[in-house]
Amino acid sequence: MQLTATNLAPTMKGFAAGITEERLDEFRLRLESRRTGFSLEAPFYTDPHLFNLDMQAIFGQHWVFACSVAEIPEPGDYVTLDYGPYSIIVLRTDDGGVNIIHNVCRHRGARVLTELKGTTGNLVCGYHSWTYSPEGELIHASAPGEMSFDKSCYSLKRGHGTIISGLVFLCLAEEPPTDFLETGKIFAPYVGPHELEKTKVAYQQNIIEEANWKLVMENNRECYHCDGHPELACSLFPTWGLTDETIPPHLEDVWDRNQQAQAALEFRCRRYGLPYEVVEELDTRIGGIRISRESLDGQGESFSPDGRRLSKKLLGDLPDFRLGRCSMHLQPNSWFHLLSDHVVTFAVFPISANRTLVRTTWLVADDAEEGVDYDVDALTHTWKQTNLQDKNFVELCQQGAESPFYEQGPYMKSEYQVEAFINWYVTRMREHVG
Known part of the structure; x- marks a missing residue:
């Protein structure tokens, strides 16, 4: 678990140069006066200048989940990521590591790789054939009659990359937060037994939600709306985030069933030596995390109508299909469900x-055979439907935030993780703007 980078891009202090000092003062005031326990003011969801600050302060400075190793299993495999102003190449190396390279040719700025994923040796820009090594070093840039120049001055710019338990993360900062190493040590014992290095991609879904990224994350961090997920409610207890004091009457039976299932799950985890305890440091560390192993309804095996397994192949060295789900949230841009039969x-x-x-990606054991061990439609049905429902919820919130009559509303007790996400975000932004 190493953090590596060479030829880093320069610091991005001028990235938000289009924002006047007066506007920056306004944003500082909004951050300092943020009302604890309430949603953010509308500009945080609608203002393009604030979005630019988000890209600089959050996605330009902190560790971001990029993909799993199942998406780039072999040396030379790559994916490209485009978010905000950035275009990034995530390239698997010969030694099993990962290179994070800015997808900007050093000649005239063209995209070097234009596909979402693929396999490559050297990186060749399609515009004028400038050619780079997998490490980003310029190795060919010739033209008739052209005088020689120092190729070492024109390498592709690099970011930091690391792989932890089969998950790939990147950071574009000159000096990335080092506490992410400690975050990795927290989740490795939970994620490791699933052996993502021995999985393959069964399906990947890309959805564009017409909403600010923070609304997407807020929606994920609570289950107050889970009555709107009928497919998911077949296996995921809709009491997530609730307590004895906050259970509504119509969910009391479900709560009791959940408590019994959780006790049985914890018994099995102790028997198998698997961690299950809740670790929750969403806003108390820079590399914010929440992770636990939690029971599922029905047979307790997977996200299916009756809770039964959706793939016949166990992942890694897991001994039992009845292990619920390992649920992990990482700030700022990801969440995960790791089950015995597949990972999302x-x-x-x-x-x-x-x-x-x-982007949602379903992973199964690398020796699982589609049509024999799993049916891709059944495997993906619950979360495909849930994602579309969430898209609708989030877009309704964006429409409201753009109304002149929008006003901050209070978070309920069950939405404490939303408050933690917003607190993490506001803290990081305050650190950045000073």
Whole structure:
């Protein structure tokens, strides 16, 4: 678990140069006067200048989930990521590591790789054939009659990259937050037994949500709206985030069933030596995290109508299908469900102040055979439907934030993780703008 980078891009202090000092003072005041326990003021969801600050202060300075190793399993495999003003190449190296390279040719700025994913040796810009090594070093840039120049001065710019338990993260900062190493040590014992290095992509879904990225993350951090997810409610207890004191009468039976299922799950985890305890440091560390292993309804195996497994192949060295789900939230852009039979990863990539890409990827054991061990439609049905429902919820919130009659509303007790996300965000922004 190492953090590596060479030829880093320069610091981005001038990135938000279009914002006047007067506007920056306004944003500082909004951050300092933020009303605890309430949603943010409308400009945080609608203002393009504030979006630029988000890209600089959050996505330009902190560790971001990029993909899993199942998406780039072999040396030379790559994915490209476009979010905010950035275009990034995530390239698997010969030694099993990952290179994070800005997808901007050093000649005249063209995109070097134009596909979402693929396999490559050297990186060749399609415009004038400037050719770079997998490490980004310029190795070919010739033209008839052209005098020689120092190629070492024109390498592709690099970011930091690391792989932890099969999950790939990147950071574009000159000096990334070092506490992410400690965050990795927290989640590695939970994620490691699923052995993502031995999985493959069964399906990937990309959805554009017409909403600010923070609204997407807020929606994920609570289950107050889970009555709107009928497919998910078959297996995921809709009491997530609730307590004995906050259970509504219509969910009391579900709460009791959940408590019994959780006790049985924890018994199995202790028997198998698997961690299950809740670790919750969403806004008390820079690399904010929440992770636990939680029971599922029905048979307790997977996200299906009856809770039964959706793939016949166990992941890694897991001994039992009845292990519920390992649920992990990471700030600022990801969440994960790791089950015994498959894994679902979610990545949020902001596009503009009111548009966000949500990428969902389903992973199964690399020796699982489609049509024999799993049916891709059944595997993906619950979260495909849930994602579309969430898209609708989030877009309704964006429409409200753009109304002149929008006013901050209070978070309920069950929405404490939303408050934690917003507190993390506001803290990071305050640190950045001073």
